[in-house]
Amino acid sequence: MSEGRNIVLGVAGSIAAYKAADLTSRLVKEKFNVTVIMTESATRLVGERTFFTLSRNKVVTSLWELPEWQPGHIELARKASLLVIAPATANIIGKIASGIADDALSTYAMSHSGTILVAPAMNARMWRNPAVRDNCGKLMKRGLVFIGPGKGSLACGDEDDGRMSEPVEILARIKELTRKRGPG
Numbered sequence: 287m288s289e290g291r292n293i294v295l296g297v298a299g300s301i302a303a304y305k306a307a308d309l310t311s312r313l314v315k316e317k318f319n320v321t322v323i324m325t326e327s328a329t330r331l332v333g334e335r336t337f338f339t340l341s342r343n344k345v346v347t348s349l350w351e352l353p354e355w356q357p358g359h360i361e362l363a364r365k366a367s368l369l370v371i372a373p374a375t376a377n378i379i380g381k382i383a384s385g386i387a388d389d390a391l392s393t394y395a396m397s398h399s400g401t402i403l404v405a406p407a408m409n410a411r412m413w414r415n416p417a418v419r420d421n422c423g424k425l426m427k428r429g430l431v432f433i434g435p436g437k438g439s440l441a442c443g444d445e446d447d448g449r450m451s452e453p454v455e456i457l458a459r460i461k462e463l464t465r466k467r468g469p470g
């Protein structure tokens with residue numbers, strides 16, 4: 287498997303986490319090798335087994351449960367050129383913006399030197415919060431790529447900004463980003 291086909295999909299604790307399962311399935315159909323890293327909150331919303339079955343790869347949920355001698359995030363960072371965080375919570379956006387690495391996903395994001403695609407999903411009030419705005423601004427300045435969120439019906443019942451982009455849109459952006467780097 288060439289480097290450009292190795293993708294790490296970070297799934298954070300948003301209700302939109304179920305859509306990451308659809309994204310995983312679409313990526314595998316497009317012959318990407320997907321390694322899923324779930325935050326602890328994400329595992330409360332969607333079962334790890336779902337991502338294991340769809341990706342056909344071991345799902346990373348902890349920094350501490352890897353059988354290899356080498357910390358898994360370093361080996362993964364060597365192989366994968368694209369990290370997609372979908373859904374991205376206000377929390378993971380804030381952690382990456384501040385350089386916090388206190389779980390498997392934030393630690394991986396810190397060691398990843400390739401492109402990072404962020405698909406935020408949150409309640410509109412959270413999305414408009416000045417801290418979230420500042421953090422997104424910081425990440426954009428650092429070259430992270432954002433997709434969405436769009437306007438639509440949110441889990442809280444509101445019709446507003448904060449809805450994660452649809453898996454087909456995220457897939458199209460991933461294909462674009464991996465194509466730019468060439469077939470490698």
Ligand SMILES: Cc1cc2nc3c(=O)[nH]c(=O)nc-3n(C[C@H](O)[C@H](O)[C@H](O)COP(=O)(O)O)c2cc1C
Pocket residue numbers: 297298299300301302325326327328374375376377378407408409412
């Ligand atoms: C049912 C439920 C849905 C949630 N949805 C979101 C969401 O869409 N976006 C968000 O930023 N936080 C959401 N949260 C809050 C996050 O789960 C919480 O901030 C958590 O600390 C995020 O951790 P993580 O970034 O490590 O996954 C939700 C919480 C619950 C209980």
